[in-house]
Amino acid sequence: MPESPRLSSSEIGTLWMTYQQKTMILTMLEYFIEQADDSEAKQIMTNLRSTIQQYVGKIESMFEQDDVPVPNGFTKDDVNTGVPKLFDNGFDIMFLRLVKEISMGMHTLNLTMSYRPDVTLLYQELTQITQKCYDDCTQFLLSKGYLPRAPYVAVQKQVEHAKGMNYLGMFNPLKGKRALNTVEIAHIHHSIESNITGMQMIYGFAQSATHKDASDYFYKGGELAKGLIKEMSEVFLQNDIQIPSTAGGNITSSKIPPFSDKIMMYCVSLFCSFSLGGNSLGTAFSLRNDLPTKLTVFMKDIFEYAHEGAKIMIKHGWMEEPPQTIKH
Template identity: 45%
Template sequence: MASGQAPITSSELANLWMAYQEKTMMLRILEHLIEHANAEEKQLLQSHYEGSQKNIETITAIFQQEGAVIPIGFTESDVNKGVPKLFDYMYDIMYLHMMTKIEMSLYALFTGGSYRKDIHYFFTGLTAEAQMINGQANQFLLEKGVLVRPAYVSMPKEVTFVHSNDYLSGFDWFSDKRSLNTIEVSLIHHAIETNLVGMQLMIGFAQVATNDEVKKYLTKGMKLSKKIEIELGEFYRQNFIEPPASHAGKATTSQTTPFSDKLMMYNTSLLTTFGLGSNALGTAFSLRNDLPAKMTLLAKDIFAFAHEGGKIMIKNGWMEEPPQMEDRIKLTR
C-alpha cells in the first residue's frame, strides 16, 4: 500500500479488476483491427490502443502497491497476427464506437464506486477518455455517411401535461393510441444500433471459432441480435419510421481466427451484460406499456443467453475468478 493512503475497498478492487479484463481484451482486438486499418482509421484506433496500454500500467502499479496478484486478463496468446481481416469497410470504427459506449457507462459506474482519491481520479479519467474517443468515432462515422442518426421531429411549441391513462397504453391500429415519444425513440434507436453492430461481431466470431460449442453459441447470439433488431424495429415501423441500418461494417468471409475462443466469449459476455442493462433502462424510462413488456420478454432471452455463455466459459476454464471476500465464518460440525 502506498504511504499515507487508505487500503483499497472491495468495490475499488472489483472495479480495477474488471477494468483490467476489459482493457486487456481491447488491446488484443485493437491489435487485429490496427493491422488492417487504413491510415485515417489507424490514427483513431492507435490513440485508444495507447491510452489502454497506459491505463493497464496504472492498474498494474496499484495492484503491486497493494500486494495484490496481477490478473491474467488477455495476453498476446489471445490474438493471432498476420491473419486475414475478419471485418470489412468501417467496422473497426463502428466497433470502437460501440465499445466506447460501454466503457462510458462502465467507468462512470466505477467512478461512483470509488472512494480513494487516486482511484476515483483514475476512473474519472477513464470515463473522459472513453467519451472523447466515442465522440471522435461518432464524428468520423457521420462524416463517412455510415452512422444513421435517429429520426428528426418537429420542435415542441408549448408545454403539455398527461391527463389520461390512455397515455400508458400500447399501440393499436384500431384505436387512437399515441405515437412514440422522443425518449422511447431514443431508447429503441440505441438498442437497434448496438445490436446491428453486435450481430456482425457474432457472425464474424462464429465463422472463426474453433470450438464447436462456441461456434453454435455465437450463432445463437447472431440470431438473438437479429430478433431484437426486428422486434424493436417494429415499434418504429408502426410509427412510419424506418429503423436504422448501415451499408458498412460487415464480417468478411475469412475462416482464419484472429482471436482465441476465450476472448470471443468474454467480448460476447460483455456485450450481453450491457444489453441487459440497456433493456432495464428502456423498461424503466418508457411510459408506453407495450414497449416495456416487449423489452422484458427480450431480457429473458438475453439473460438465458448470458447464463449459457457463462457455463461454456466455466466448462473450458476461460472464466477468470474475481477477487473474493475472505471467509470470516468457519462452519464446524
C-alpha cells in the same frame, strides 16, 4: 487514518473488471490496427492503444502495492495477427465506438464505488479519455456514411400534459395506441443501432470460432440480436418512422480466427451486460406499456443467453475469477 489506505473491496473489484476490459481492448486493437486501411481510423485506434497501456500499468502497480494478485486478463496469445480480414468497411471503428459506450457507463459507475484519491482520479481520467475517443469514432463514422442518425420527426408546437390513462398505452378501439414520444424513439433507435453492430460482430465470431460449442453459441446470439432488431423495427414501422440501417461493418468470407475463443466469449459476455443495462433504461423511460413488455421478454432471453455463455467459459477454463475473500 494511514496516509495511503489499502484498496477497499469495491475498489479491488472495479479495478479487476477494468483490467479485464482494458486488456481485451488492447488485444483486439492489435489486430484492428494491423488490418486498418483508413489512415484516420488507424490513428484513432493507435492513440487509444498508447493511452490505455499506461492505465493498465497503473492498475498493475496498485494491485502489486496492496499485495493483490494481478489478473491474467488477455494477452498476445488471444490474438492472431497476419490473418485475413474477418470484418471490413468501417467495422473496426463501429466496434470501438460501442466498446467506448460501455466503458463510459462502467467508469461512471466505478467512480461511485471509489474512495481512494488515486483510484478516483484514474476513473475520472479514463472517463475523459473514453468520451474523447467515443466522439472521434462518432464523427468518423458520420463522415464516412456508416452511422445513421436517429430519425427526424415533426413534433407538436406547444407543450402538452398527459390526459387520461390512454397515454400509458391502454388500447383504445377508436384511436389505437398513441404515437411514440421522442424519449421512446431515442431508446428504440439506440437499441437497434447497438444490436446491428453486435449482430455483425457475433456472426463473425461464429464464422471463425475453433470450438463447436462456442461457434453454435455465437450463432444463437446473432439470431437473438436479429430478433430484437426485427421487433423494435416493427414498432418504428407501425409509427411511420424510418428504420436505422448502416452501409458499413460487413463480414468477409474468411474463417481464419483473428481472436481466441476465450476473448470472443468474454467480449460477448460484456456486450450482454451492456444490453441488459440498456434495455433496463429503455424499460424505465418508456411510458407506453407495450414497450416495456417487449423489452422485458428480450431481457429474460439475454440473461439466459449470458448464463449459457458462462457455462461454456467455465467448461473450457476461460473464466477468470475475481479476487475472492478468505473464509475465517
